[in-house]
Amino acid sequence: MSAAIVSLGRGIPRHILHNRQLEELLDTTHLWIKERTGIAERRVAGPDEDNLSLSLEACRQALRRAGMKGGDIGLIVVASATPDRLVPAMACTIQGELGARGPALDLNAGCSGFLYALAVAKGFLAEGLAERALVVGTETLTRIVDWRDRATCVLFGDGAAAALLAGCPEGEGILRVVLGAEGRGDGLIHAAGGGARMMASLRGGLAGEAGAFAEAIPFLGMECDGIYPFVRMQGRKVFRFAVETMCATLRELCAAESLSPREVDLVVPHQANSRIVEAAAERMGLPLQRFYLNIERYGNTSSASIPLALEEAARRNALREGDLVALLGFGAGLTWGGALLRWADGCDGGDPEEGGRGR
């Protein structure tokens, strides 16, 4: 028993922030950003938007396209590096809002999060623990970047996308998933904001707030001094890691299925930098046309980037029945992951509300 993507949906913020607007705010240019990253604009969540609202929009679209209701879903896995809050998991609220059943959990695997979540859901389905699952990648990265840091803030954007998974026979759907992590690279992409240490620091430490605790736990407040809450990244090192990892992951996936990378019809990579994708394509000897890129319009949306690109590729008919599709991700952790899928016609659904055929 395996699992297949039955339909996809997305939720993107209304507000668009173009590089030209950043020129007014930072010591940067549209030309620098476009040439070094491929990004022209990104979406920024407004005051009435957050991961929950964007994820719900994405899930509801995926359900509509599959002709299903929330009650048909028995598992929700949400990948995010920028959850709206610490507790409870966003997946639980999404489950409640949709009227879904079964387990619900969030996970954080940096920009590889969607692939990790896909592997978790596939495992649950294969074990018979659920019949259908929603796998969500969602981020509001613009809320955790330092808008004074031109080296990072120009890169990221907000958005959510969801994939509805159902069980299928082995050899169909998601053929294989590979995952990895190299924890010694944990400092290369880092954001301390929102964690328990940051919370203690915000209140001046537990010891300072509640005098009675000061004697028993005197170190709590001191330990938290000087935390920089926003995203820090050593871009060049991550760039090199990304190119190497994408190539190695595609090779590993294909070798495990006795296939050649040349047999892959479409690669949907994590959208971090179009130059990373160009370098990886060249190194693998694959034409760039075989890589789906939409980074120009969304920037790096971390956990959401692969499902957002996959949803768009399906909706724009870049995928055909039987196509071999590779999803490739890398990110904070450091983490990486890949999935090889056999595309089935109808994965893009066809939402009756969008004039599609429905399923």
Ligand code: UT7
């Ligand atoms: O999804 C998580 C994974 N993240 C990634 O994959 C990111 C991987 N890394 C990258 O994509 C690239 O390293 C960046 C786009 C982040 C940076 O590009 P780069 O070609 O590696 O530039 P750099 O960091 O080496 O900086 C080159 C120059 C520096 O100036 P000096 O020291 O040469 O005078 C920077 O200060 O570009 C400067 N710079 C900028 N200039 C204008 C950095 N950011 C900007 C900016 N506008 N926004």
